[in-house]
Amino acid sequence: MIPETLEYIDNQLLLIDQTRLPAEVVTFRCDSVEHVHDAIYRLVVRGAPAIGIAAAYGVCLAERGCRNAYLAAMDYLATSRPTAVNLFWALDRMRARLEGCASDHELHDALVHEAITIHNEDREMCRSIGIQGASLLRNCHCFLTHCNAGGLATSTRGTALAPIYQLYEEGKKVEVFADETRPLLQGARLTAWELSQAGVPVTVLTDSMAGGLMRSGKIDAVIVGADRIARNGDVANKIGTYPLAVLAHYHRIPFYVAAPTSTFDVSLETGDAIPIEERNREEVAYQGERLVVPVAANVMNPAFDVTPANLITGIITEKGSLRAPIQSIESEFVSVMD
Amino acid sequence: MIPETLEYIDNQLLLIDQTRLPAEVVTFRCDSVEHVHDAIYRLVVRGAPAIGIAAAYGVCLAERGCRNAYLAAMDYLATSRPTAVNLFWALDRMRARLEGCASDHELHDALVHEAITIHNEDREMCRSIGIQGASLLRNCHCFLTHCNAGGLATSTRGTALAPIYQLYEEGKKVEVFADETRPLLQGARLTAWELSQAGVPVTVLTDSMAGGLMRSGKIDAVIVGADRIARNGDVANKIGTYPLAVLAHYHRIPFYVAAPTSTFDVSLETGDAIPIEERNREEVAYQGERLVVPVAANVMNPAFDVTPANLITGIITEKGSLRAPIQSIESEFVSVMD
Numbered sequence A, B: 001m002i003p004e005t006l007e008y009i010d011n012q013l014l015l016i017d018q019t020r021l022p023a024e025v026v027t028f029r030c031d032s033v034e035h036v037h038d039a040i041y042r043l044v045v046r047g048a049p050a051i052g053i054a055a056a057y058g059v060c061l062a063e064r065g066c067r068n069a070y071l072a073a074m075d076y077l078a079t080s081r082p083t084a085v086n087l088f089w090a091l092d093r094m095r096a097r098l099e100g101c102a103s104d105h106e107l108h109d110a111l112v113h114e115a116i117t118i119h120n121e122d123r124e125m126c127r128s129i130g131i132q133g134a135s136l137l138r139n140c141h142c143f144l145t146h147c148n149a150g151g152l153a154t155s156t157r158g159t160a161l162a163p164i165y166q167l168y169e170e171g172k173k174v175e176v177f178a179d180e181t182r183p184l185l186q187g188a189r190l191t192a193w194e195l196s197q198a199g200v201p202v203t204v205l206t207d208s209m210a211g212g213l214m215r216s217g218k219i220d221a222v223i224v225g226a227d228r229i230a231r232n233g234d235v236a237n238k239i240g241t242y243p244l245a246v247l248a249h250y251h252r253i254p255f256y257v258a259a260p261t262s263t264f265d266v267s268l269e270t271g272d273a274i275p276i277e278e279r280n281r282e283e284v285a286y287q288g289e290r291l292v293v294p295v296a297a298n299v300m301n302p303a304f305d306v307t308p309a310n311l312i313t314g315i316i317t318e319k320g321s322l323r324a325p326i327q328s329i330e331s332e333f334v335s336v337m338d
Helices: A033-041 A048-060 A067-077 A085-099 A104-136 A162-169 A186-198 A207-215 A241-250 A329-337 B033-041 B048-060 B067-077 B085-099 B104-136 B162-169 B186-198 B207-215 B241-250 B329-337
Strands: A006-009 A012-016 A027-030 A142-145 A175-179 A202-205 A221-224 A228-230 A235-238 A255-258 A304-307 A314-317 A320-323 B006-009 B012-016 B027-030 B142-145 B175-179 B202-205 B221-224 B228-230 B235-238 B255-258 B304-307 B314-317 B320-323
Touching: A006 A048, A006 A104, A012 A033, A012 A048, A027 A033, A033 A048, A033 A067, A048 A067, A048 A085, A048 A104, A067 A085, A067 A104, A085 A104, A104 A162, A104 A255, A104 A314, A104 A320, A142 A207, A162 A186, A175 A186, A175 A207, A186 A202, A202 A207, A207 A241, A207 B207, A207 B241, A207 B304, A221 A241, A235 A241, A241 A255, A241 A304, A241 B207, A241 B241, A304 B207, B006 B048, B006 B104, B012 B033, B012 B048, B027 B033, B033 B048, B033 B067, B048 B067, B048 B085, B048 B104, B067 B085, B067 B104, B085 B104, B104 B162, B104 B255, B104 B314, B104 B320, B142 B207, B162 B186, B175 B186, B175 B207, B186 B202, B202 B207, B207 B241, B221 B241, B235 B241, B241 B255, B241 B304
Parallel strands: A142 A175, A142 A221, A175 A202, A221 A255, A255 A314, B142 B175, B142 B221, B175 B202, B221 B255, B255 B314
Antiparallel strands: A006 A012, A012 A027, A228 A235, A235 A304, A314 A320, B006 B012, B012 B027, B228 B235, B235 B304, B314 B320
């Protein structure tokens, strides 16, 4: 079964504790705003859509019916992951709902309703990407993916993994190769876990093995998520995505990006304008307590890379797919967005 | 200063303990055959040429002047790493020397002399690859390398790193980017350590970052070692080498292999005939004690991949260089080997 990343039951937010995966499957129960803040801060829940949903439910755990407590919860939760756009977006929706509600004793129900709506919209988005993608990938059996653009990053089903789950549920034979995705190993820890939970055969490889695997002829399609998509169709995604696109191009393997239209940023002309976060050296230089890079050596640790549109076979969204050659998100936007 | 991997002083073999790098620099002192066996078995010393040299010195540590003790040492040391061709080759040379020596009281000196000869030949080979490579790479400033084909795998200077050390010593400005090289991190732990010891600026990156780095225009040449080279010029090397060759090709960056002619295996027509060792899942599935791949997922862990000759700009050997297009090692062999 495809796991549920978040559940809101009896005024508790239940999360799969992603810091304990894959060694242990533990439910992290939040019955206070502080618990939810802690869960987001410590990456118990991660992935932009999942963080947004968790924060929305988190607001509902403030003192019942107390307008000021809800507002304080929003401010506090906004500090849990300073760069997560979906977090602010979800909290803004909760705030608007609060402000639109005149009666204090209706506040709780209104906010819970809004959080459930955000949650359901995400489910719907994932399911729709799955259906759109499955129609495109109907003849593919063996997929390569990178990082975790799966159910654990969203409500369930994910973006890049959604078409694979869809094909699997339709009874198609599917198989996934998951890059481990250094330095934080989201592919090994999370993608491999959720796929195996769902019953989809999955094989983990180091990022350096993807080239040889493609050369062997085993891979029918590469499918990845996206962090941001510029107006010309260039895609920023987890570091290691770009070399996969080049390798897929060299081996004539189709390369797909699956992402909600909310990932489109038409304010950016090309991918070169996307800022790339440089993360700390410790993520590369240590494995747990063990030092693996000498102190005298430099370390580079960009979180993302940019894949130019010309290497992308298609961008799968919840509203349809853009097919190569991708010239401009904007010009194709109209048909896709309608 | 470029570190010395092995030194034989006062009837002791001194090794840099590579299992402790880069956190600690510790000398591992061997004064018995058992110590040397242990050092090879536990990867205190690794890299085919370095293992061969260590085993040769190891024989010299048997009971002085006792023919049977020397023969027993050879048999015992041959069990330290079952697949290391250089190990058997070095022990065969020691055995031939033993058999050619009629007088028991000359045995010790004869064997030490042979081990020193093997050691010196390796030094000479590395220095020569360095000189051959430096003449080819004179206009390159910034190198990308993979795994450790450096001094720590040989007597000193290495194969892929030898031209870089040579250029550095000639006063050229050089800089190295070292892939960490999952799963065993030889690039992060060993290449970065020895280059920084020698004063060469080095930056460690995860294997997945090499593509974006090449796209940035920073890399002038890729240079790697080789485990085996087939007759048509196909190269087997550490897993992750092949995707680097494809990425270099796509970015029009020259891709060089540096290896002694002893790496040529003319009995193999193409790289497809090179057997690829599949290693255990634990190397990928664990980081120290920490499980990072769920038990239900498969793991692939090939130790090597094969880079076809058409992606290689040049093969640098101690006897000269083969330049693209590399058609056949055999036909070019004559000029190179002479």
